[in-house]
Amino acid sequence: MSEIKKVVLAYSGGLDTSIIIPWLKENYNNCEVIAVAADVGQGAELSGLNEKALKTGASKLYIEDLTKEFTEDFIFPTLKAGAVYEGKYLLGTSFARPVIAKRIVEIAQKEGADAIAHGCTGKGNDQVRFELTIKAFAPDMKIIAPWRIWDLKSRDDEIDYAEARNIPLNITRETNYSKDKNLWHLSHEGLDLEDPANEPMYDKILEMGVTPEKAPDKATYITLSFEKGIPVALNGENMNGTELIYALNKLGGENGIGIVDLVENRLVGMKSRGVYETPGGAILYHAHEVLETLCLDRETQHLKEQLAVKFAELVYFGQWYTPVREALTAFVDKTQETVTGDVKLKLYKGNIMNAGVTSPNSLYNMEIATFDEDTVYDQKDSEGFINLFGLPIKVQAMLKKDKE
16 A cells, blocks of 8 residues: 555545545555546536535545537447447446546656556446556556445445545435436436335426426427438537537437336446436437438448447446447448438426438338339239248248148
8 A cells, every 4th residue: 555645536526536645644654645527517516626625635626528528439439339227228227437537547657656546436437448548548557445444334434434535526315326417418316216115206306307297298300410420410409419409408308208217237247227317318319220221222321230249348347448339330431421410309207209300311212112003013023032032931831731
């Protein structure tokens, strides 16, 4: 421990990291602690952090605005891939960790730190996401993970520790959900949610929107425009990625969109239950998928759907900075060259419904697909196609018949 004189801490100001500052100083010979808070769109949660970090023992606090990089280099590549973990989770926490950890490494190297610390528990996925990123950019950096070594066994113990040292907290024992918020989503875990038999108390926990029951009785129509798979405009108004996500969060939240109650398989092996709010993300994924049905040929679309599962696993498992993820992104980027167009959607009480899609690169040919008379498709051709396509089935049946 004596060799640890300066530690850079991934700091959010939440329960875990609030007590880690004094814990580090108590257990590592009053080492210097530099806190780093990443702004990935969590809004008011950043308010008052500087004063709090300094009062609890940090020598300084960096607040790094990563929203643009987060949107353009992590959210949009994952959106274009159509990557969804276990069919429902839109990876809001997962792809925020690499961008945060990368900046923390940069600051640790700049400050000449001896170690990087984080507040992730030994049961969760985030410890893996943070540490794989640290290894990718600073393979020799020492990592301190207090949850894996301290004597505190629960969040109640943490609250006791904070109260004994007069560390201010913005939670109580009754509202002590584990949350993660950024511009893409808000997650809720813990307390009554730990039992999957319990219906979530949505009126108590939702922050980004309302339940479908409380959504307006009138539908909201929107039009999203994409260029090469990237959303660029809402209702004809050009926006940068961050602005567009915030706008869709508002519209989606008002209409009860994007609420997911999920029991998922964590990387460490256990199942966990959480409630996710991803109103804007749910709309973007739906719109992007609709546009791809026009613009991608069958083989590309089907292969991309298969690879999306792998892409989602890589993101969820913290393997962003790996050759395989980079290779998949290169594949995805190639598929998106024609994914340009407009998607009109109807938002109504938690539902996202298609209301029209157009693209200059549409592969949908109405003259070929029509049920009316046409001059471009000879229906007699299908007989020969079916004979050849079904030949293996026919041969097997003939053999079976001969044996009988």
